[in-house]
Amino acid sequence: MEKLKRNERIGALMKVLSDNPNKIYTYNYFTEKFNAAKSTISEDIVIVKGLVEKLELGQIETISGAAGGVKFIPILSKNDIEKFLNDLCNKLSSKDRILPGEFVYMTDILYYPNIAKEIGKIFATHFIDKGIDYVITVETKGIPIALMTAEILNVPLVITRRNTKVTEGSTVNINYVSGSTKKIQTMSLSRRAIKEGTKILIIDDFMKAGGTAKGMQDMVKEFNAEVVGIGVLISTKEPQQKLVDDYISLLILEHVLEKEDRIHIYPNELLRL
Amino acid sequence: MEKLKRNERIGALMKVLSDNPNKIYTYNYFTEKFNAAKSTISEDIVIVKGLVEKLELGQIETISGAAGGVKFIPILSKNDIEKFLNDLCNKLSSKDRILPGEFVYMTDILYYPNIAKEIGKIFATHFIDKGIDYVITVETKGIPIALMTAEILNVPLVITRRNTKVTEGSTVNINYVSGSTKKIQTMSLSRRAIKEGTKILIIDDFMKAGGTAKGMQDMVKEFNAEVVGIGVLISTKEPQQKLVDDYISLLILEHVLEKEDRIHIYPNELLRL
Numbered sequence: 380m381e382k383l384k385r386n387e388r389i390g391a392l393m394k395v396l397s398d399n400p401n402k403i404y405t406y407n408y409f410t411e412k413f414n415a416a417k418s419t420i421s422e423d424i425v426i427v428k429g430l431v432e433k434l435e436l437g438q439i440e441t442i443s444g445a446a447g448g449v450k451f452i453p454i455l456s457k458n459d460i461e462k463f464l465n466d467l468c469n470k471l472s473s474k475d476r477i478l479p480g481e482f483v484y485m486t487d488i489l490y491y492p493n494i495a496k497e498i499g500k501i502f503a504t505h506f507i508d509k510g511i512d513y514v515i516t517v518e519t520k521g522i523p524i525a526l527m528t529a530e531i532l533n534v535p536l537v538i539t540r541r542n543t544k545v546t547e548g549s550t551v552n553i554n555y556v557s558g559s560t561k562k563i564q565t566m567s568l569s570r571r572a573i574k575e576g577t578k579i580l581i582i583d584d585f586m587k588a589g590g591t592a593k594g595m596q597d598m599v600k601e602f603n604a605e606v607v608g609i610g611v612l613i614s615t616k617e618p619q620q621k622l623v624d625d626y627i628s629l630l631i632l633e634h635v636l637e638k639e640d641r642i643h644i645y646p647n648e649l650l651r652l
Numbered sequence: 653m654e655k656l657k658r659n660e661r662i663g664a665l666m667k668v669l670s671d672n673p674n675k676i677y678t679y680n681y682f683t684e685k686f687n688a689a690k691s692t693i694s695e696d697i698v699i700v701k702g703l704v705e706k707l708e709l710g711q712i713e714t715i716s717g718a719a720g721g722v723k724f725i726p727i728l729s730k731n732d733i734e735k736f737l738n739d740l741c742n743k744l745s746s747k748d749r750i751l752p753g754e755f756v757y758m759t760d761i762l763y764y765p766n767i768a769k770e771i772g773k774i775f776a777t778h779f780i781d782k783g784i785d786y787v788i789t790v791e792t793k794g795i796p797i798a799l800m801t802a803e804i805l806n807v808p809l810v811i812t813r814r815n816t817k818v819t820e821g822s823t824v825n826i827n828y829v830s831g832s833t834k835k836i837q838t839m840s841l842s843r844r845a846i847k848e849g850t851k852i853l854i855i856d857d858f859m860k861a862g863g864t865a866k867g868m869q870d871m872v873k874e875f876n877a878e879v880v881g882i883g884v885l886i887s888t889k890e891p892q893q894k895l896v897d898d899y900i901s902l903l904i905l906e907h908v909l910e911k912e913d914r915i916h917i918y919p920n921e922l923l924r925l
Binding site: 426483486526530535536 | 656658659660662663669670671672699703706709752753756757758759765766770789792795800803809810811813818821844866
């Protein structure tokens with residue numbers, strides 16, 4: 380390939396690193412790709428590092444040694460997270476979202492790629508230090524935010540199903556009790572989905588009593604793996620006592636008042652940003 | 653913010669544009685963000701445009717006029733697509749993926765964020781000129797590739813459910829016949845999910861007889877919207893006659909031979925790259 384100028388290399392480096400967050404690239408990868416000396420690439424990386432800090436996009440981490448290289452860790456700033464969550468609450472609390480039974484229509488928002496991506500970035504920012512091997516969710520509404528979280532953490536996504544499927548091969552099935560309706564439900568996951576001894580992050584869109592999260596915790600135990608974090612987009616204020624203890628929720632849904640045409644939802648103040 | 657140097661602006665521009673493919677950014681957005689003159693940003697864009705062409709990443713399109721600005725259209729090169737699809741076939745044809753009933757275990761691959769993203773890029777490359785307003789899929793296995801396609805096309809994703817859910821509000825339900833098992837199945841979608849008169853791209857992971865795709869087509873009709881494309885990752889060679897006509901399939905599954913321990917899957921030669 381034609382040699383690139385420095386400003387072109389900076390653009391190209393930025394693209395490669397930010398398209399593949401948390402993935403380590405060796406310096407050799409770039410010397411070959413850009414047909415440039417290692418010292419040149421080193422100088423480029425310094426510039427990219429400065430840029431990422433100036434724009435508060437996260438961190439560029441350089442790892443020395445044989446397995447060394449460089450990676451981009453996207454970290455949202457406190458301000459960006461606050462602004463995003465406030466906007467999201469405004470969107471979600473629009474009164475035409477109230478559904479019979481005091482539910483809130485939110486799938487349009489949950490499935491919007493850019494919104495799911497931002498939510499994924501917030502979870503990834505929060506759980507980045509946990510050494511996560513897999514993100515797990517249960518079908519269906521939580522899949523987009525879980526996938527985006529997994530993309531940013533650069534790990535596989537695992538989706539537990541409500542029913543056993545032939546396309547999953549042999550499965551582990553567990554029963555769990557929905558915390559709010561007290562109904563017994565089933566969850567099914569392919570035996571091949573999770574390796575023993577790995578660290579798992581549970582992601583879901585909504586938590587009321589926490590029965591589903593508890594079910595996923597039990598499922599993970601069946602694989603001799605360890606849950607190192609639980610992140611949900613929205614948890615209800617009541618019941619305050621959930622079936623799982625250690626979770627973070629980005630938003631709190633206080634109540635949906637059908638008669639008064641009002642949804643009360645706000646960012647979780649306990650979220651350590 | 654501190655003023656950025658040219659090479660930093662190029663890096664930042666590249667990041668913003670490639671993080672948000674097919675989204676139009678005004679020049680004003682960048683003059684304000686980077687505290688730079690419009691003429692400076694124009695020159696920067698020219699450099700980014702050249703870079704994107706040199707690296708065969710796609711196109712930078714500048715739109716003039718009041719609603720004008722600049723956007724990045726990721727277009728994978730023929731070579732990149734071929735290489736990716738061949739790698740994917742190698743992965744999928746590993747004999748330990750054969751499941752009883754001559755199914756293939758592939759959820760680990762379908763749910764891997766970077767793989768789903770590449771598949772999304774291929775679909776987006778193929779359907780970019782269709783003026784798509786929504787990507788639609790049916791739960792569950794196709795969701796990751798459909799979400800990534802929607803992200804790259806910068807449009808919302810719509811997910812039809814197998815059952816009616818209270819969280820969807822009033823729904824449209826249709827019955828359809830599975831083309832291979834001849835069983836009657838149901839599909840449910842919120843009335844709010846699709847606006848009239850819009851253009852829809854159907855994305856799914858697998859097509860045998862095409863019953864599910866046909867069902868989604870019927871669903872879209874109920875919303876007075878138009879299907880402008882159908883993309884599936886894998887279609888089976890038999891039956892050659894599917895229930896939908898105009899679809900593209902990235903891979904063809906010829907057969908799974910349980911006794912001989914062999915999966916025969918290859919890239920679709922008819923895919924116009």
